[in-house]
Amino acid sequence: MSLQSAPAGPPLDPEGPPARIAVITRIVPETPDSSTYWARFRVGEGEGYSFEPGQFNMLYLFGIGEVAISISSDPSHPQLLGHTVRSVGRVTNAFRNLRPGDEIGIRGPFGRPWPLDSARGGDLVVVAGGVGICPVRPAIEYAMRHREQFRRLVLLMGAREPSLFPYKEELEKWVAQMRRIGVELHLTVDQADADWKYDEGVVTTLFPKANLEPDRTTAFICGPEIMMWFAARGLLEVGVPPQRVHVSLERHMQCGVKLCGHCQMGPKFVCQDGPVFRWDEVGELLEVREL
Amino acid sequence: MRFLDHQGFERLLATLADDGYELVGPTVRDGAIVLDRIEGADDLPRGVGEEQGPGSYRLTSRGDGRYFAWAHGPDSAKRFLFPARELLARMRREGGAFAVETAPDERPIAFVGLRSCDLHAVAVQDRVFMHADPGYRRRREAAVFVGVDCAEPGATCFCASMGTGPRCTEGFDVALTELEGGFVVQAATPTGEALLARIETREATEAEVEAVAETERTAVAAMGRQMDEWDMPALLYRNRLHPRWKEVASRCLACGNCTSVCPTCFCHDIVDGVSLSGDVATRTREWASCFSEEYSWAAGAVVRASRESRYRQWLTHKFASWIDQFGTSGCVGCGRCITWCPVGIDVTEEVAAIRATDGEVEVVTS
Numbered sequence: 001m002s003l004q005s006a007p008a009g010p011p012l013d014p015e016g017p018p019a020r021i022a023v024i025t026r027i028v029p030e031t032p033d034s035s036t037y038w039a040r041f042r043v044g045e046g047e048g049y050s051f052e053p054g055q056f057n058m059l060y061l062f063g064i065g066e067v068a069i070s071i072s073s074d075p076s077h078p079q080l081l082g083h084t085v086r087s088v089g090r091v092t093n094a095f096r097n098l099r100p101g102d103e104i105g106i107r108g109p110f111g112r113p114w115p116l117d118s119a120r121g122g123d124l125v126v127v128a129g130g131v132g133i134c135p136v137r138p139a140i141e142y143a144m145r146h147r148e149q150f151r152r153l154v155l156l157m158g159a160r161e162p163s164l165f166p167y168k169e170e171l172e173k174w175v176a177q178m179r180r181i182g183v184e185l186h187l188t189v190d191q192a193d194a195d196w197k198y199d200e201g202v203v204t205t206l207f208p209k210a211n212l213e214p215d216r217t218t219a220f221i222c223g224p225e226i227m228m229w230f231a232a233r234g235l236l237e238v239g240v241p242p243q244r245v246h247v248s249l250e251r252h253m254q255c256g257v258k259l260c261g262h263c264q265m266g267p268k269f270v271c272q273d274g275p276v277f278r279w280d281e282v283g284e285l286l287e288v289r290e291l
Numbered sequence: 292m293r294f295l296d297h298q299g300f301e302r303l304l305a306t307l308a309d310d311g312y313e314l315v316g317p318t319v320r321d322g323a324i325v326l327d328r329i330e331g332a333d334d335l336p337r338g339v340g341e342e343q344g345p346g347s348y349r350l351t352s353r354g355d356g357r358y359f360a361w362a363h364g365p366d367s368a369k370r371f372l373f374p375a376r377e378l379l380a381r382m383r384r385e386g387g388a389f390a391v392e393t394a395p396d397e398r399p400i401a402f403v404g405l406r407s408c409d410l411h412a413v414a415v416q417d418r419v420f421m422h423a424d425p426g427y428r429r430r431r432e433a434a435v436f437v438g439v440d441c442a443e444p445g446a447t448c449f450c451a452s453m454g455t456g457p458r459c460t461e462g463f464d465v466a467l468t469e470l471e472g473g474f475v476v477q478a479a480t481p482t483g484e485a486l487l488a489r490i491e492t493r494e495a496t497e498a499e500v501e502a503v504a505e506t507e508r509t510a511v512a513a514m515g516r517q518m519d520e521w522d523m524p525a526l527l528y529r530n531r532l533h534p535r536w537k538e539v540a541s542r543c544l545a546c547g548n549c550t551s552v553c554p555t556c557f558c559h560d561i562v563d564g565v566s567l568s569g570d571v572a573t574r575t576r577e578w579a580s581c582f583s584e585e586y587s588w589a590a591g592a593v594v595r596a597s598r599e600s601r602y603r604q605w606l607t608h609k610f611a612s613w614i615d616q617f618g619t620s621g622c623v624g625c626g627r628c629i630t631w632c633p634v635g636i637d638v639t640e641e642v643a644a645i646r647a648t649d650g651e652v653e654v655v656t657s
Contacts, residue, residue, distance in 0.1 A: 013379055013380070013424070013425055014423050015379060015424070015574075016380050016574065017379075017380045017382050060563070062382070062565070062572055063563065063564070063565025063566075063569060063572035064565070065562075065563040066561065086590070086591075089588070250589055250590050251589050251594065252587055252589040252594070254560060254561045255561060257423055258423075259419070259420070259423055259424065259557075259559075260558060260559050260561060260579070261557060261559070261579070262587065264604070264608065264612070266612055267611075267612035267616055269616070288531045288532065289600070290594060290595045290596060290597055290600035291531065291594075291604075
């Protein structure tokens with residue numbers, strides 16, 4: 001599949017077709033229903049493109065549609081983008097048909113990133129569950145690259161079972177590298193199998209083991225909403241202030257520019273006011289079912 | 292203030308048409324007064340009246356020569372400035388893919404006979420679309436607005452309590468007040484002044500000027516309903532678990548009529564399509580409704596599965612979170628959502644019910 005990009009001219013409709021085209025270079029299966037699609041901008045298409053950890057792109061498949069996907073690759077290499085896509089709907093299922101060499105449209109980046117600045121000098125604690133690891137991975141990559149900017153770097157990651165952990169390909173490498181640079185990594189699954197050599201139990205059971213220091217902690221939480229709710233409550237209980245607990249929310253996003261209305265949660269437009277929110281901004285909203 | 296007789300009024304419309312504007316005004320179609328393209332004054336619903344209430348709307352014959360002695364029907368300026376379906380782009384897979392086709396040659400619109408509520412509704416949608424949507428901005432900036440003071444508000448109207456009517460106070464180029472034999476007319480913009488300067492008018496008499504004020508007083512007194520906005524948005528925010536949501540959901544059909552007729556509802560879908568040959572893809576924008584299941588579909592699940600959560604979203608957005616998002620209420624008190632609700636759900640009644648039992652929480656028994 002080959003696409004052509006928009007001609008130079010006046011700025012396009014913000015809801016219009018994507019201005020940039022990228023070529024799929026590699027597809028890595030991650031879990032039974034998700035894969036990471038690595039894509040490189042076509043020559044000239046990525047000019048001026050950069051993103052911050054926690055932001056998302058609208059990815060377009062020709063004639064099929066567009067879908068909001070978090071960027072899960074290293075922000076220091078913005079010309080080569082990794083998006084981990086879980087196949088749950090019409091467009092995300094069509095991703096399964098992509099092959100290296102195919103082209104996708106990219107509109108973005110959108111949204112409020114993880115506040116790495118506010119974590120500097122203190123302890124960064126990342127709590128992630130399942131494919132919730134994907135949107136927070138660029139923040140982990142950044143923190144590892146700039147290890148000296150943080151006092152402790154604590155990663156608490158869980159999944160329902162080992163097969164639902166993304167990035168297994170890199171996991172061993174990560175573990176070794178993290179040990180080397182002093183990253184405290186704890187892995188757990190709700191249900192272990194014979195080969196699993198880390199912890200067993202939901203991700204919040206890692207909290208006591210991590211020995212967190214609440215007055216120095218800034219937490220980034222990403223995972224299913226119910227998991228984030230329990231994780232945030234757990235952190236608040238040990239004394240982490242709500243202003244330093246951050247979650248990344250998922251809602252229906254069609255435009256990315258606060259126009260289409262679908263991603264509303266109370267007064268918030270998740271696409272631009274989020275997707276990363278402080279707990280004091282959204283904790284109350286998340287307590288209301290079906291808001 | 293000036294006075295415009297019927298001949299002058301016809302001249303006003305003809306002048307706009309001569310200037311290249313497409314006239315959009317009230318006309319009778321399918322048993323209702325709708326807004327549509329009109330040729331001139333002959334297409335207006337002269338001598339037509341209406342009776343409306345929750346879930347009911349009927350045209351009546353007044354047997355007089357009044358052009359605008361009725362309360363609005365289902366249409367507002369929304370479907371002209373923010374069309375229900377709009378092609379944003381057509382993309383070609385090869386040889387020109389992603390080239391955005393230029394918009395078809397649109398004639399600028401002259402809206403004739405918009406009421407104050409609908410002029411305010413345009414201002415509310417401006418806050419949503421003007422900064423970001425080139426299509427809306429193009430149509431909006433090219434349009435001319437001829438407002439008409441509302442003399443006969445409907446039984447479901449509550450603009451007076453929302454501060455958005457019944458007299459035209461802003462958002463128009465020219466505003467008319469219909470009297471016996473003609474109109475008192477005023478211009479509010481250079482466009483409106485230039486327009487009036489080309490049409491024969493005379494100085495309005497003292498009695499005519501007084502009649503304008505009397506029209507407003509009568510209309511306020513005849514207003515069918517009222518909305519108490521006190522303590523918004525907090526009132527609805529602190530009542531998210533109020534039992535009334537479940538109660539209203541037992542009546543609501545989740546049909547989305549209210550969002551269609553609402554002059555400010557802006558939610559929409561971005562719809563991507565493809566030709567049968569697979570070579571040409573389109574992107575269109577279509578009205579969406581927060582009452583549909585797919586509206587809140589995210590990551591393989593529906594956020595608002597229950598009807599009560601969808602009704603709560605709509606009402607709370609309209610009267611509360613809209614204020615946080617856009618600095619204004621999303622409601623202009625036109626009452627269309629009451630009239631066109633097939634089961635006659637009344638927003639003024641729903642808000643009043645929550646206010647009357649403020650703080651009540653649904654007791655969930657398992």
